[in-house]
Amino acid sequence: MSKILVIGAGGQLGTELTKALADKYGKSSVIATDFQASVSSKFVYCAFQTLNVMDKDSLTSIVKNEGVTQIYHLAAILSALGEKNPVQAWDLNMGGLLNVLEVARDHKIEKVFWPSSIAVFGPNSDKDQTPQKAFKDPNTVYGISKLAGEHWCEYYFNKFGVDVRSLRYPGLIGYKSLPGGGTTDYAVDIYHKAVNGQKFTCFLSKDTYLPMMYMDDAIHATLQLMEAPKESIKIRTSYNLAGMSFSPAEIHQSLQAHYPDFEIEYQPDFRQQIADSWPNSIDDSIAKEDWQWQPQFDLKAMTATIVKHLPAFFNYNQDK
Ligand code: NAD
Numbered sequence: 001m002s003k004i005l006v007i008g009a010g011g012q013l014g015t016e017l018t019k020a021l022a023d024k025y026g027k028s029s030v031i032a033t034d035f036q037a038s039v040s041s042k043f044v045y046c047a048f049q050t051l052n053v054m055d056k057d058s059l060t061s062i063v064k065n066e067g068v069t070q071i072y073h074l075a076a077i078l079s080a081l082g083e084k085n086p087v088q089a090w091d092l093n094m095g096g097l098l099n100v101l102e103v104a105r106d107h108k109i110e111k112v113f114w115p116s117s118i119a120v121f122g123p124n125s126d127k128d129q130t131p132q133k134a135f136k137d138p139n140t141v142y143g144i145s146k147l148a149g150e151h152w153c154e155y156y157f158n159k160f161g162v163d164v165r166s167l168r169y170p171g172l173i174g175y176k177s178l179p180g181g182g183t184t185d186y187a188v189d190i191y192h193k194a195v196n197g198q199k200f201t202c203f204l205s206k207d208t209y210l211p212m213m214y215m216d217d218a219i220h221a222t223l224q225l226m227e228a229p230k231e232s233i234k235i236r237t238s239y240n241l242a243g244m245s246f247s248p249a250e251i252h253q254s255l256q257a258h259y260p261d262f263e264i265e266y267q268p269d270f271r272q273q274i275a276d277s278w279p280n281s282i283d284d285s286i287a288k289e290d291w292q293w294q295p296q297f298d299l300k301a302m303t304a305t306i307v308k309h310l311p312a313f314f315n316y317n318q319d320k
Helices: 012-025 037-042 056-066 079-084 086-106 141-160 186-195 215-227 248-256 271-276 285-291 299-314
Strands: 004-007 030-034 047-050 070-073 111-113 167-169 171-173 200-202 210-214 244-246 264-266
Touching: 004 012, 004 056, 012 030, 012 070, 012 215, 030 037, 030 056, 037 047, 056 086, 070 086, 079 086, 079 141, 079 271, 086 111, 086 141, 111 215, 167 215, 171 186, 171 215, 186 200, 186 248, 186 299, 210 215, 210 299, 215 285, 244 248, 244 299, 248 264, 248 299
Parallel strands: 004 030, 004 070, 030 047, 070 111, 171 210, 200 264
Antiparallel strands: 210 244
């Protein structure tokens, strides 16, 4: 039986991915961990333990004591927060990953999942339909750490046979969990403002196109990648992954179809420069070919789903 350890389970992705793992593999097969004990109340459906991934001894103890066979390592400091705390971001994003890879090698973990990001691309990467092997010159500490991390993953696979798999997620958008300091966070916040009857102030300019993905697609891709036969995983750095691509003006328009009076104003801040260095859209044809990835949600379908479920989820009053 698989025993799955999720590290950084309390965040935007972990909250939904951990639930999906418990649904798929059984609640006794999943251990959620996070260094914030306060997130434990989210995990009514599986075990929870406090774990700081920088503490390799504690990580080793959990792996040994619980008989862990798979690790999903999600803990990181994201792009916008990373620019405010560059050294801390580097320490966590690199140190945490190296602890996980070392423990995976030493304790013969069957599979490891570690997310990368479109932040590995930079101002001189191809902007449109950015290919898997595009030139990469990331200019945020987050992007630099993700690019280095991809190569560490490939190194541990080639050198030690650690079966580590990775996806370059675009901006993730869901309604069940809040984002944790990325440049694409606006595309989550905007739904909360629209549903709550408030005006939205956008920190990116109206025509800034970025690659995005509905959370259900991201979960689906992750489970599909991790279930794929080992020999079909041909990219051992990280796979390009695409869902949709849109600008703030377009997501505003898609929300106006449901809330005609919904207003937006634009006040770009330091995150504009980060967004400008990233691709407009991503070519994920290799993921489609290698393990038959196919997204389900476009902007219209995502907006319809979120406006249907968000009010009840956060107890918003739609008549406000
Ligand atoms: P998040 O910031 O919402 O969550 C990160 C979680 O890690 C938090 O619960 C935090 O408490 C925990 N954490 C922080 N430091 C820790 C430590 N030392 N030990 C243990 N836990 C710690 O991030 P997220 O959006 O859920 O992202 C998860 C992963 O996916 C990250 O690796 C991120 O780079 C990647 N990713 C996310 C997006 C996105 O749009 N959310 C896009 C691309 C890649």
